[in-house]
Amino acid sequence: MIADPHTKYQAFQSIKLKNRQWPNNTISKPPMWMSTDLRDGNQALIDPMSIPTKLKFFKALVAIGFKQIEVGFPSASEVDFNFVRLLIEENHIPEDVTIEVLVQARFDLIEKTVESLRGAKQAILHMYNPLAPTFREIVYKTDKAGVKKIATQGTQWVKELMATAPEVNWTYQYSPEVFSSTELRFAKEVCDAVVEIWQPSADNKIIINLPATVEMNTPNTYADQIEWMHTHLKQRQHIVLSVHPHNDRGTAVAAAELALMAGADRVEGCLFGNGERTGNVDLVTLAMNLYTQGIHPELDFSNIDQVRKLVEEYNQLPVHPRHPYAGELVFTAFSGSHQDAIKKGLAVQQQDSLWKVPYLPIDPADLGRSYDAVVRVNSQSGKGGVSFLLDRAAGLQLPRKLQIEFSRTVQNVNDKTGKESQANAIVELFEQEYFNQTAPIEFISSQISTLADDQQSIDIQINYQGKKQTVNGIGNGPIDAAANALCKVTNQTVEVVDYHEHSIGSGSGVSAVCYIELKVAGCSASFGVAKDSNIMIAAVKALVGGVNRKVGG
Numbered sequence: 428m429i430a431d432p433h434t435k436y437q438a439f440q441s442i443k444l445k446n447r448q449w450p451n452n453t454i455s456k457p458p459m460w461m462s463t464d465l466r467d468g469n470q471a472l473i474d475p476m477s478i479p480t481k482l483k484f485f486k487a488l489v490a491i492g493f494k495q496i497e498v499g500f501p502s503a504s505e506v507d508f509n510f511v512r513l514l515i516e517e518n519h520i521p522e523d524v525t526i527e528v529l530v531q532a533r534f535d536l537i538e539k540t541v542e543s544l545r546g547a548k549q550a551i552l553h554m555y556n557p558l559a560p561t562f563r564e565i566v567y568k569t570d571k572a573g574v575k576k577i578a579t580q581g582t583q584w585v586k587e588l589m590a591t592a593p594e595v596n597w598t599y600q601y602s603p604e605v606f607s608s609t610e611l612r613f614a615k616e617v618c619d620a621v622v623e624i625w626q627p628s629a630d631n632k633i634i635i636n637l638p639a640t641v642e643m644n645t646p647n648t649y650a651d652q653i654e655w656m657h658t659h660l661k662q663r664q665h666i667v668l669s670v671h672p673h674n675d676r677g678t679a680v681a682a683a684e685l686a687l688m689a690g691a692d693r694v695e696g697c698l699f700g701n702g703e704r705t706g707n708v709d710l711v712t713l714a715m716n717l718y719t720q721g722i723h724p725e726l727d728f729s730n731i732d733q734v735r736k737l738v739e740e741y742n743q744l745p746v747h748p749r750h751p752y753a754g755e756l757v758f759t760a761f762s763g764s765h766q767d768a769i770k771k772g773l774a775v776q777q778q779d780s781l782w783k784v785p786y787l788p789i790d791p792a793d794l795g796r797s798y799d800a801v802v803r804v805n806s807q808s809g810k811g812g813v814s815f816l817l818d819r820a821a822g823l824q825l826p827r828k829l830q831i832e833f834s835r836t837v838q839n840v841n842d843k844t845g846k847e848s849q850a851n852a853i854v855e856l857f858e859q860e861y862f863n864q865t866a867p868i869e870f871i872s873s874q875i876s877t878l879a880d881d882q883q884s885i886d887i888q889i890n891y892q893g894k895k896q897t898v899n900g901i902g903n904g905p906i907d908a909a910a911n912a913l914c915k916v917t918n919q920t921v922e923v924v925d926y927h928e929h930s931i932g933s934g935s936g937v938s939a940v941c942y943i944e945l946k947v948a949g950c951s952a953s954f955g956v957a958k959d960s961n962i963m964i965a966a967v968k969a970l971v972g973g974v975n976r977k978v979g980g
């Protein structure tokens with residue numbers, strides 16, 4: 428990097444917009460969507476797609492709900508030409524879907540493009556030419572009049588050549604390429620001239636597409652450019668105003684959203700933001716951003732993982748794990764405070780009511796994602812995450828103090844390994860720590876009876892110090908009685924501090940889980956946990972397990 432970047436790079440001039448309206452506007456409906464995955468996306472791939480791949484991608488786009496799909500550049504390659512022919516001749520285009528193709532403003536290329544579309548029911552022919560100063564000076568070595576002439580002459584050719592295929596219901600789209608760095612008044616002058624030649628009507632609107640071919644400035648500037656065109660273009664009522672943001676500065680989504688607030692009707696982009704350089708605007712993010720504002724985008728991403736996998740296969744490019752809405756990790760919390768809030772949020776979230784789960788801007792289920800990945804546990808995690816996973820993986824609903832106690836055990840493991848603990852490993856650790864506590868006292872069976880004074884008497888059969896024996900205890904209730912019996916075995920005081928239970932499973936497989944917090948010999952309290960089909964036996968086993976954890980090796 429150089430010390431004085433201003434000697435090499437010039438800041439973009441802001442737009443002097445009088446009476447700027449867009450900051451006060453909100454987006455209240457979805458735009459017309461146009462997927463250019465098969466054209467702009469395809470032209471940016473290491474290996475462009477084959478015809479079979481293009482066909483599969485086309486069908487996936489139709490299934491998502493796209494009504495306008497740019498399918499290629501038929502004058503550029505045989506693959507694209509043949510693909511357009513295949514779509515038409517094999518009847519792959521649904522009645523309500525319009526295919527679009529791109530062409531430069533060159534007679535022979537337009538001729539070939541019209542040729543490719545013969546027999547289509549409807550089609551959008553999209554012609555572009557660059558207008559920006561650098562292109563005039565460096566690429567075309569001409570002036571404003573020169574590039575304007577390319578646009579108007581090209582439009583004239585399009586009109587004449589389209590007339591040779593009257594069976595097609597034609598729409599014309601014109602893009603002043605590199606609009607983002609073209610002088611606004613000049614962009615308007617050329618677009619007005621194109622519109623004048625085309626003569627659109629209310630029934631046959633022209634699409635004027637204003638691309639940020641290279642994203643040059645902050646999204647508010649693009650919005651200013653769009654609002655200026657929206658309010659100054661002639662015959663605006665006969666124009667579908669379209670935007671085509673690229674993502675060079677990483678703000679294409681914001682640019683598209685502000686452009687819609689500024690008057691655009693239509694957005695061109697690609698799934699997951701594929702496209703030239705840093706990509707086209709990501710239509711998935713745009714659509715789901717609308718959805719989270721309560722507006723259905725009219726695109727269906729209810730199985731986002733499947734869409735992601737298909738697009739990764741077709742493009743041969745991975746989608747980043749943190750990609751909005753679709754990335755593998757975007758609904759996953761590792762950190763303790765996030766897990767705690769998510770767990771509490773999910774616990775109180777009612778079906779069919781407003782979504783209020785902290786840290787999750789959208790219900791993963793709406794995208795076909797499960798809650799299983801929402802919480803993952805590593806050394807950054809806390810009790811909320813650990814208990815969330817134990818509940819989801821094993822149905823164990825730990826009382827708060829046990830959550831704190833057990834999360835320390837998990838934390839110790841994670842600190843040592845430096846790795847994530849999977850849910851099944853956490854369940855195993857829990858079982859080892861609480862369910863497998865059979866030494867030094869091994870529980871065999873127990874019987875309870877009620878004495879004349881309403882006291883409870885319990886006989887517990889155990890294996891202790893290599894001998895089977897029965898110990899008896901009496902108390903106010905069965906747990907108190909069992910604690911007293913265990914005092915006799917260990918010669919230590921066993922005091923029950925707290926007791927929780929819940930059922931687990933259903934039908935004939937139902938069992939009870941008991942969590943008993945106890946103090947042995949006045950030491951600090953800790954837990955015993957056990958599971959059994961008989962709730963009393965579960966309680967006695969929990970007590971025995973808890974004592975073993977204190978007096979065992």
Ligand SMILES: CC(=O)SCCNC(=O)CCNC(=O)[C@H](O)C(C)(C)COP(=O)(O)OP(=O)(O)OC[C@H]1O[C@@H](n2cnc3c(N)ncnc32)[C@H](O)[C@@H]1OP(=O)(O)O
Nearest residue numbers: 470500502503504531532533555556557566567577604640
């Ligand atoms: C921003 C975008 O994404 S625009 C779309 C870009 N996509 C593509 O280019 C993919 C498909 N393109 C191609 O395969 C080729 O460019 C083709 C087949 C269309 C044309 O190939 P070629 O005839 O070899 O021309 P090439 O691509 O080098 O284009 C450069 C020539 O076309 C002219 N040209 C470029 N764009 C345009 C345009 N939109 N309108 C008119 N002329 C144009 C240039 O001025 C240059 O002319 P010159 O040779 O007289 O100097």
Ligand SMILES: CC(C)C(=O)C(=O)O
Nearest residue numbers: 555602604605638640
């Ligand atoms: C052809 C145009 C719309 C384009 O792809 C661009 O400018 O990025």
